[in-house]
Amino acid sequence: MDTALYLLPVTLGDTAIERVLPSYNKEIILQIKHFIVEDVRSARRFLKKVDRDIDIDGLAFYPLNKHTAPEVVSGYLRPLEEGHPMGVISEAGCPAVADPGADVVAIAQRKNLKVVPLVGPSSIILSVMGSGFNGQSFAFHGYLPIDPSERIKRIKELEQRIYGESQTQLFIETPYRNNKMAEDILKTCRPQTKLCIAANITCEGEYIKTKTIREWKGHLPDLSKIPCIFLIYK
Structure with missing residues (x-):
């Protein structure tokens, strides 16, 4: 060794x-x-x-x-x-x-x-793999701003990048604020923008689903208190 x-x-x-x-x-x-x-x-x-x-x-x-x-x-x-x-x-x-x-x-x-x-599970890589989004160019941004207006502004900036650079954008939120984050994404992004929600990766109840913003409206799962990554792409 x-x-x-x-x-x-x-x-x-x-x-x-x-x-x-x-x-x-x-x-x-x-x-x-x-x-x-x-x-x-x-x-x-x-x-x-x-x-x-x-x-x-x-x-x-x-x-x-x-x-x-x-x-x-x-x-x-x-x-x-x-x-x-x-x-x-x-x-x-x-x-x-x-x-x-x-x-x-x-x-x-x-x-x-x-x-x-050493080899092991990365929620970032696994979520990109399961999303169907661009795996050649992607960026992970960690936590977005807590302030509502700043968070909305940041989501808009990231959405612009997916259309301007064809780059998958990933970010996370504190589990108890996941539902609010998902709602903000639906309110902010274009109807045709795709959102992948990847939760509980490799664990019981694993959930990885990609839909357009239009398709997600009225059908969001309860994401409270579970580890989750959000990905957006065109």
């Missing part, structure tokens, strides 16, 4: 490990003793899910979130610099994609340390 910073995908929800992660990932994980994690509790749960006999108390965890100072993050890589493999674990899905793990990867690259991304 190479001494490297391994980017370890996790399940997107309460999904069986073997459904979404290669067995090779487990082989790598069981050889790592140092983990940089978005949330220590969820990381420990994930590792127990990978192998219930794993010695959790024998592992070292380094919390990484948007509030972690860069100099602290840089210090996290000391075990790797001393020759020990390390792993990065996100809250869900692939680390370093729309995730604070990107900060530690950037530092590892600057220090010329080896980085190895």
